[in-house]
Amino acid sequence: MKIAVLAGDGIGPEIITQGVRVLTALKSDGLKIELESGLLGGCAVDSAADPFPEVTCKLVNEADAVLLGAVGGPQYDALPRSKRPEQGLLRIRKALNLFANLRPAILYPELANASTLKPEVVAGLDIMIVRELTGDIYFGEPRGIEQRDNQRVGYNTMIYSETEIRRIAHVAFQTARKRNRKLCSVDKMNVLECTQLWRDVVTETANEYPDVTLSHMLVDNAAMQLIRDPKQFDVMVTGNMFGDILSDEASMLTGSIGMLPSASLDQNNKGLFEPSHGSAPDIAGKNVANPLATILSVAMMLRYTFNQEEAALRIENSVKKVLSKNYRTRDIFGQGMTLVGTIEMGDAVLEAL
Ligand code: IPM
Ligand code: MG
Numbered sequence: 001m002k003i004a005v006l007a008g009d010g011i012g013p014e015i016i017t018q019g020v021r022v023l024t025a026l027k028s029d030g031l032k033i034e035l036e037s038g039l040l041g042g043c044a045v046d047s048a049a050d051p052f053p054e055v056t057c058k059l060v061n062e063a064d065a066v067l068l069g070a071v072g073g074p075q076y077d078a079l080p081r082s083k084r085p086e087q088g089l090l091r092i093r094k095a096l097n098l099f100a101n102l103r104p105a106i107l108y109p110e111l112a113n114a115s116t117l118k119p120e121v122v123a124g125l126d127i128m129i130v131r132e133l134t135g136d137i138y139f140g141e142p143r144g145i146e147q148r149d150n151q152r153v154g155y156n157t158m159i160y161s162e163t164e165i166r167r168i169a170h171v172a173f174q175t176a177r178k179r180n181r182k183l184c185s186v187d188k189m190n191v192l193e194c195t196q197l198w199r200d201v202v203t204e205t206a207n208e209y210p211d212v213t214l215s216h217m218l219v220d221n222a223a224m225q226l227i228r229d230p231k232q233f234d235v236m237v238t239g240n241m242f243g244d245i246l247s248d249e250a251s252m253l254t255g256s257i258g259m260l261p262s263a264s265l266d267q268n269n270k271g272l273f274e275p276s277h278g279s280a281p282d283i284a285g286k287n288v289a290n291p292l293a294t295i296l297s298v299a300m301m302l303r304y305t306f307n308q309e310e311a312a313l314r315i316e317n318s319v320k321k322v323l324s325k326n327y328r329t330r331d332i333f334g335q336g337m338t339l340v341g342t343i344e345m346g347d348a349v350l351e352a353l
Contacts, residue, residue, distance in 0.1 A: 001306050002034045004063035006056070009042040009085060010279025011289035011342075012069025018291035018346030019067055019298050025353055026302075026311055036063070040092060041071025041085035041279075051088030057095055065305040066092070066272040067298065070279035085279075093133050098264035098272055099164070100171040101131040101243065102300070105230075105250040105260060110323040114255025114332050121230065122253050128179065128235045129250055130172040131243025133264055135164045138240045158194045160239065165201040167267070172202075172237035173209040181212045182234035186222045186242055198239060219246070226250055251276055258290030258331040261297035263304050271305045273297040287341040290329040292319055295349055318352035 003023065007016040020035065027033040038056040045051050051071070060066050071085040081087065092098075107115065107125040115122045140157030147153075169185075176183040185202045187195035199216055206214045217225065219242045225232065226246065230253050238246060251257045260276040275293030283289055296319060303312035327348045328337040340348065 001032060001065070002036070002063045003301070004060045004066045005035050005037045006040040006060075006066060006068045007037065007043075008040055008069040008071040008279060009073050010070055010281040010284040012041075012071070012279055014285070014287065014289055014342045015275065015291040015294040016067065016069040018342060018349070019294040021346055021350060022295050022298050022315060022353065023067075025350055031308070031311060040068065041088045042073050042076050044088060045076060045079070045083055045085065049083070051083065051085050052091040052095070056092075060092060060096060060272075064270060065301050066096075067294075067301065068272055068274035069294065070275065070277065072279045073281045090138065092272065093264060094139065096270065096272065097134065097266045099132060099134040099267075100168055100265045101129075101133040101247075102175065102263045102265070102304075103129040103131060103243075103247040103250070103260065103276055104262075105129065105247075105254050107254045108259065108320065108323055110320075110326075111255050111259070111332055113334055115253060116255075117227070117230075117253060125230055125253055127230060127233045127250055127253075128175055129243060129247045130168065130175055130235060130237040131247060132160075132164065132168040132237075132239050133243075134240075135160050136240035158192060158241075160194055160198060162197065162201045165198050166205055168237060169202045169205040170208075171265070172235055173205065173212050176212045176235040177209065180234040182215075183212050184215045184217055184222070184233055184236045186217050186219050186236055186238035186246065188219050188242075189216075190218060195239070202237070222246060223249060226253065247276065256290065256331045258293055258329065259296070260293050261300050263297070263300045265304060269305050271301065273301040273305075287343055288330050289342050290331050291342050291345050292322075292329075292349075295319060295346075314353060315349075318349050321352040322348045 007013040038059040105127045112119045137158040140159040143156045145154045187198045189196040189199045257277040265271040299312040299315035302308040326337045
C-alpha cells in the first residue's frame with residue numbers, strides 16, 4: 001500500500017502526524033504500508049511557487065492512496081487565483097479523477113450534547129453525502145470576469161454531461177445498497193436545466209437498483225430538511241456546488257466538524273482521504289486541533305481503497321473507546337470531560353488501538 005502523505009497548511013501537519021502514527025502502528029502489526037510525503041497548498045506555493053507542483057503530481061499518481069491534512073491560510077488570500085492553495089486541492093481532484101466524494105455525518109452518542117440542535121433531533125444521526133467532485137460550476141467553461149457595456153460582469157458555467165451524472169449516481173446507489181437502501185437526490189430542477197438533466201439521469205439509473213428507494217428534493221428544501229429532521233436521510237447525492245454547501249451544513253448537525261472524515265474516489269477506488277474541516281490557521285501550532293477526523297480518514301482509506309475492513313473497524317472502535325473514556329479536544333469539550341491536546345488524543349487512540 002503506497003500512501004502519499006500531504007500534510008498541507010495550518011493544523012495540517014499536526015493532525016497528519018497523528019494519522020501517520022496510526023498507520024505506522026498498523027504497519028508494525030503487519031500491514032504492508034509505505035509512506036512518502038509531498039507538498040500541496042500554501043506550503044507548496046512557498047517552496048515551489050505552485051500549489052500543486054509537478055513532483056507532487058508524480059508522487060500522487062504513483063501512490064495507491066493519498067492522505068491529506070488541509071490547505072490554505074490568510075497569508076495566501078491576496079495571491080492571484082492560480083496560486084491560491086485551494087487551486088492545489090481542485091487540481092489534485094481533477095488530476096486523479098476523484099469524482100466521488102463521500103462525506104459521512106455521524107453523531108457519536110457520546111457527543112450528543114455537542115450539537116446546537118436538540119438531542120432528540122440528532123441522536124443516532126448517520127447520513128452519507130455523496131458529492132460529485134470534478135464537474136459542475138467548479139470546473140465549467142466559459143468562466144471569468146470581463147468588461148461588457150462599460151461595466152464588469154462575472155460569470156461561470158454550470159454543466160454536467162450524462163456520463164458524469166450516471167457514474168456518480170451508480171456510486172450513490174451502491175453506497176445506499178450497503179446501508180439502509182434510501183437515496184435522496186438533490187437538485188434545482190425547477191430553475192436550472194443542468195439539474196433537470198441530473199434528475200432525469202438519476203431516475204433512469206434507478207432502474208438498475210430496484211432494491212433502493214429513490215427520492216428527489218430541491219436543494220433549498222434539502223437545506224431546510226437537514227435542520228428540521230435530518231434523520232429522514234440515509235444517503236444524499238448531489239452535484240459539486242450543492243454538495244459543498246450541504247456537507248458543511250450536515251457536518252454541524254454532529255456538533256463538530258473536527259470529527260468528520262471524507263473520501264474522494266476515482267473509478268477504481270483509488271482515493272484521497274482528508275478530514276472534512278479546513279486548515280484552521282487560528283489554532284495552528286498550538287496542539288489543540290482535533291486529530292480524530294484525520295484518524296477516521298485513515299480508516300476510510302483502509303476500507304475503500306485497500307479493502308481492509310477489519311483494520312478500518314479497529315481504528316473506528318479505538319476512536320469510540322477514547323470518546324467513551326471522556327477524552328476531548330477543545331472543539332468537543334464539555335463539563336466533566338478530560339481536556340486533551342492533539343498529541344494526547346493521538347496517544348489515547350494508539351493505546352486503544
Ligand atoms: C471543500 C472545500 C473546497 C471545495 C475548497 C477549499 C476549494 O470547501 O472541500 O468542501 O469547495 O470543494
Ligand atoms: Mg466546502
